[in-house]
Amino acid sequence: MQPLSESEILGSFTNISDHDLERMTLPGLHEIVWEDREFLGWRDAHAIQRGYIVYWREGRPVGIMLKAAGSRTKPGIAAMCTLCRTPLPGGQVTLFTAPKAGQAGLDGSTVGTYICADLSCSLLIRIVPPKSELQPDPNAVIASRAEGLSSRLNSFTDGVLRAS
Ligand SMILES: [Zn+2]
Numbered sequence: 001m002q003p004l005s006e007s008e009i010l011g012s013f014t015n016i017s018d019h020d021l022e023r024m025t026l027p028g029l030h031e032i033v034w035e036d037r038e039f040l041g042w043r044d045a046h047a048i049q050r051g052y053i054v055y056w057r058e059g060r061p062v063g064i065m066l067k068a069a070g071s072r073t074k075p076g077i078a079a080m081c082t083l084c085r086t087p088l089p090g091g092q093v094t095l096f097t098a099p100k101a102g103q104a105g106l107d108g109s110t111v112g113t114y115i116c117a118d119l120s121c122s123l124l125i126r127i128v129p130p131k132s133e134l135q136p137d138p139n140a141v142i143a144s145r146a147e148g149l150s151s152r153l154n155s156f157t158d159g160v161l162r163a164s
Helices: 006-010 018-023 102-106 138-161
Strands: 040-044 047-057 060-072 078-080 087-089 093-099 110-116
Touching: 006 060, 047 138, 060 138, 093 138, 110 138
Parallel strands: none
Antiparallel strands: 040 047, 047 060, 060 093, 078 087, 093 110
């Protein structure tokens, strides 16, 4: 993805109050490898139940605030993130809810989905077996996973932005 500046991130959020935006803790942007990401995702270091996703959508940054719904999937039971579709041990996938943008969100309307607890989908989809007879092109695998991840993130965002 194209890099994002701090002010682009802060200006991108669609579903957060001014109060919560002021209290948001940003990640260390100098450590981000932007070209290996479909979105920037992080948990708030000072409000750990909160998570954030920011990505470029139709040429502009769009940010979504998420709230972890308390319980993770049960340890010992396999789970799957709905964005990256990486099968993970339970406990590493969390139910997040996003308040909807605009009045619907102010009225309490949310969209929920299971996502990697640490929002590291872009890292996970890049873990592929090395080149072999069965898997001739690891880069093609990553490209196809990245496309799926981006398209599912867009659908999720559609739901957050939809007025009703
Ligand atoms: Zn994921």
